[in-house]
Amino acid sequence: MRRETIINAGLAAGLLAIPLWAHVTGEIFTITLATRVAILALAAVGLNLALGLGGLVSFGHAAYFGLGGYAMGILAFHAQTYDPIFTWPFVFEGTKQMLVIWAVALVASGLAAALIGMLTLHTSGAYFIMATLAFGQMFYYLFVSWPKYGGEDGMAIYVRNDFPGLNTLDPIQLFVICYALLMAGLFVSWRIARSPFGLALQAARQNAERVETVGIRPFRIRLAAFVISGMITGLAGALMADLNRFVGPTMFSWHTSGEIMVLVILGGVARLYGPVAGAALFVLLEHWLGGVSDYWLAFVGALLLLVVLFARGGLIGSLAGREVAHD
Amino acid sequence: MTEPVLEIRKLSKSFGALRASRDINLTLLPGEIHALIGPNGAGKSTLIKQIAGNMAPDAGEIRFLGRDVTALDTVGRARMGLGRSFQISSVIAEFTVLQNVVLALQGARGTSYHLFRAVLKDREMTATARAAAGRVGLDDRLAVRAQDLSHGERRKLEIAMALALAPRAFLLDEPMAGMGAEGAAEMTRLLDRLRHEAPILLVEHDMDAVFSLADRISVLDYGEIIASGTVEEIRADPVVRRAYLGDDAEAI
Numbered sequence: 001m002r003r004e005t006i007i008n009a010g011l012a013a014g015l016l017a018i019p020l021w022a023h024v025t026g027e028i029f030t031i032t033l034a035t036r037v038a039i040l041a042l043a044a045v046g047l048n049l050a051l052g053l054g055g056l057v058s059f060g061h062a063a064y065f066g067l068g069g070y071a072m073g074i075l076a077f078h079a080q081t082y083d084p085i086f087t088w089p090f091v092f093e094g095t096k097q098m099l100v101i102w103a104v105a106l107v108a109s110g111l112a113a114a115l116i117g118m119l120t121l122h123t124s125g126a127y128f129i130m131a132t133l134a135f136g137q138m139f140y141y142l143f144v145s146w147p148k149y150g151g152e153d154g155m156a157i158y159v160r161n162d163f164p165g166l167n168t169l170d171p172i173q174l175f176v177i178c179y180a181l182l183m184a185g186l187f188v189s190w191r192i193a194r195s196p197f198g199l200a201l202q203a204a205r206q207n208a209e210r211v212e213t214v215g216i217r218p219f220r221i222r223l224a225a226f227v228i229s230g231m232i233t234g235l236a237g238a239l240m241a242d243l244n245r246f247v248g249p250t251m252f253s254w255h256t257s258g259e260i261m262v263l264v265i266l267g268g269v270a271r272l273y274g275p276v277a278g279a280a281l282f283v284l285l286e287h288w289l290g291g292v293s294d295y296w297l298a299f300v301g302a303l304l305l306l307v308v309l310f311a312r313g314g315l316i317g318s319l320a321g322r323e324v325a326h327d
Numbered sequence: 328m329t330e331p332v333l334e335i336r337k338l339s340k341s342f343g344a345l346r347a348s349r350d351i352n353l354t355l356l357p358g359e360i361h362a363l364i365g366p367n368g369a370g371k372s373t374l375i376k377q378i379a380g381n382m383a384p385d386a387g388e389i390r391f392l393g394r395d396v397t398a399l400d401t402v403g404r405a406r407m408g409l410g411r412s413f414q415i416s417s418v419i420a421e422f423t424v425l426q427n428v429v430l431a432l433q434g435a436r437g438t439s440y441h442l443f444r445a446v447l448k449d450r451e452m453t454a455t456a457r458a459a460a461g462r463v464g465l466d467d468r469l470a471v472r473a474q475d476l477s478h479g480e481r482r483k484l485e486i487a488m489a490l491a492l493a494p495r496a497f498l499l500d501e502p503m504a505g506m507g508a509e510g511a512a513e514m515t516r517l518l519d520r521l522r523h524e525a526p527i528l529l530v531e532h533d534m535d536a537v538f539s540l541a542d543r544i545s546v547l548d549y550g551e552i553i554a555s556g557t558v559e560e561i562r563a564d565p566v567v568r569r570a571y572l573g574d575d576a577e578a579i
């Protein structure tokens with residue numbers, strides 16, 4: 001077996017074993033931390049598809065994260081107040097069902113990614129970064145100035161949403177849901193990476209002109225990847241809102257976009273489990289250093305610098321070594 | 328008379344005051360190798376780029392397989408069967424030889440939106456890609472990344488990628504550039520076999536290769552075709568000898 005495969009399996013097993021152990025010993029807080037890792041990792045799995053495979057440095061993935069979050073917030077808010085979201089052309093009620101919320105989160109973030117992608121993917125380099133950032137900020141200001149959904153203060157959702165057959169208020173059960181979705185996200189991105197689509201996407205990153213001369217349109221490939229990427233991050237946003245039982249406009253802020261990107265870079269760009277390693281490291285640092293100093297993010301910054309300068313493959317890259325050519 | 332596969336009519340392109348293509352007329356007939364020669368800066372690559380669709384002409388028409396493709400983009404022309412190699416090798420550096428050829432293959436087949444199929448597990452696809460790599464002599468280098476190939480091998484990989492498209496015409500821009508004598512001879516043999524697949528518009532500086540391969544030669548000078556004809560006609564043409572073959576004259 002490849003070394004990276006072993007590391008990945010270890011990460012997957014560890015992320016499952018630790019909260020299960022914490023469940024046995026009754027350390028609720030550890031379970032919550034692990035849930036946070038799983039959700040942030042899922043958000044980063046989304047970005048990694050665009051950034052890692054496609055080379056699309058999106059500084060606006062907070063838009064999808066936030067839309068996923070507000071999909072949950074708005075649906076649950078209307079369910080809480082028994083007030084339909086709209087009544088024309090059909091009655092659209094709020095809901096407390098996670099499955100419905102996820103579907104709405106996926107559709108909303110996918111549509112937003114399609115629109116933003118169509119408008120930004122013609123640019124590249126710094127222009128692309130700035131354009132995606134600008135769209136993220138637009139959503140931020142939109143929700144800050146929308147009083148119905150809490151404006152600047154956001155909205156608290158008092159009761160966690162439901163999942164058929166599970167008690168979502170039980171931390172370990174919520175963790176299992178998030179973990180399962182993370183695994184699903186990883187599975188999708190693993191399959192995509194080795195699919196014809198993934199091959200074209202990775203080729204477009206390296207040499208778009210060459211891709212055109214074999215009859216493939218880089219723009220369309222990138223757009224499709226961008227949409228899938230945004231949807232995965234959007235789903236993570238819905239989960240994060242449910243974990244916190246709160247949505248606020250900071251989900252849309254550029255800090256969030258930066259944080260998701262930091263996870264990917266720390267863990268290892270284009271590495272399947274890079275997002276998981278990155279999210280685990282980030283949450284651990286946040287937990288340990290956050291208690292020691294308010295400036296813990298400065299440590300993360302320094303670490304990021306080290307990774308960028310000395311370990312381009314991130315955590316996974318340093319542990320597993322250079323990526324081997326498959327086949 | 329047979330229909331030309333590729334037909335260029337009165338093509339013009341200027342970069343500011345520099346006229347890189349002047350009223351160029353050119354045809355590529357089925358089964359032939361049509362060589363395009365001319366000194367550096369004559370406008371050969373510029374012409375290739377316009378035919379491939381990377382650069383729009385200022386005026387004129389490009390017809391491919393009987394259809395006006397002047398307004399069609401690179402992707403559209405590639406889909407119609409225009410297989411191209413670049414003057415400066417252009418491959419996917421981090422991909423292996425096999426992945427590069429498979430990419431070309433899936434481009435030709437339009438399967439690039441398959442999300443869940445493992446591309447290198449597709450037996451038929453990889454077998455076809457292996458065969459294309461084998462045709463250019465890269466069968467024992469399939470798992471090597473393109474960036475680790477020698478210069479000559481990268482040139483061959485480009486040809487294999489063009490081959491995988493099952494093209495209706497090849498556009499090859501100096502495929503022997505930077506190759507040693509042995510590599511050039513090998514490439515010459517390869518191109519000689521390739522012409523049975525599809526006609527070749529060949530830009531090349533290596534005169535041995537051009538004279539042994541070409542059915543027709545066109546000479547480009549300052550953006551203009553100054554002569555066009557068989558190998559014998561071009562060798563004998565006094566204008567050509569002066570403009571281009573000057574230094575080479577005794578070698579001919």
Ligand SMILES: Nc1ncnc2c1ncn2[C@@H]1O[C@H](COP(=O)(O)OP(=O)(O)O)[C@@H](O)[C@H]1O
Pocket residue numbers: 342345347365366367368369370371372373374
């Ligand atoms: N994109 C461009 N912009 C401006 N000038 C160009 C461009 N491409 C080529 N040229 C000029 O056009 C002329 C023809 O170039 P090129 O077609 O590359 O010549 P060749 O391939 O025959 O050596 C040269 O003088 C070159 O400097």
Ligand SMILES: [Mg+2]
Pocket residue numbers: 371372373414
């Ligand atoms: Mg040239």
